[in-house]
Amino acid sequence: MIERPTSSNWRDKLHEIIYEADTPAGKAFDVILLIFIIASIALVMLESINRIDNKYHDILYYGEWVVTILFSVEYIARIITVKKPFKYIFSFYGVVDFLSTIPMYLSFFFVGSQALVSLRALRLLRVFRILKVARYLGASNQLKASIVASRVKIAVFLFAVLVSSVIFGTIMYLVEGEENGFTNIPKSVYWCIVTLTTVGFGDIAPQTALGQFITSIIMILGYGIIAVPTGIVSAEFVKGNGKDGEKTSDREDFPEQLHLNSKSCQNCAASDHKDYAKFCHKCGHNLD
CATH class of the missing domain: 1.10.287.70 (Helix Hairpins)
Structure with a gap:
């Protein structure tokens, strides 16, 4: 476990919880978010079954709104905790987060029977939430590198x-x-x-x-x-x-295996930093 210096800045603490997974709070946040992502995907799938949707439409509808609101809060929190919000907004995961949140709000602008077909098409955008799962699978980075x-x-x-x-x-x-x-x-x-x-x-x-x-x-x-x-x-x-797994140093105070961790730069949102990295490998911003 990598120890982080305590910070009096609430924004830094929130950034550590949301973007990193090396702390108990960060791990708990990732697990809770994964649960809601899976729940959201399950709601979308169940809603597509007419027999279930006709019987439990209200439950599925309000459940979807609960998930949408929670994802909206998460999206806003991700924006306000980085120093360059546009870097996140226009990044791949920023676009995915936006597309997975916006469809329910778009339903307010499509009222009436003539827009029902368009509305159902727009609501299909919610399946983009499944892409949010990939960021929490650590081995996915190694698999991507192998490919x-x-x-x-x-x-x-x-x-x-x-x-x-x-x-x-x-x-x-x-x-x-x-x-x-x-x-x-x-x-x-x-x-x-x-x-x-x-x-x-x-x-x-x-x-x-x-x-x-x-x-x-x-x-x-x-x-x-x-x-x-x-x-x-x-x-x-x-x-x-x-x-x-290669040995990186003969020093006793340095580990034989140098791993990548979940540190995320608050300035440029870059990840994949070494365990003992003090500065961002992309922009040079202090990681502590």
């Missing part, structure tokens, strides 16, 4: 799959022909992609013995192809774990 690190290998792999699909699709067009549903090469390539990914919609099926033999080869290749991107990302993920 970014392996993007070139994945791109080459996808290109190879596309080339294979074009080749096999063309072969199947020549073997099966229009009479068996392979009316053109693009449709044959579509069939090959569906078969190679082991989805198999069944809307097109080979009828000749040679076509079925080629299909069997494609299906077997499909099982191998599924494992490739998973292996690439997993290798980068393990490599990332290895880097995090």
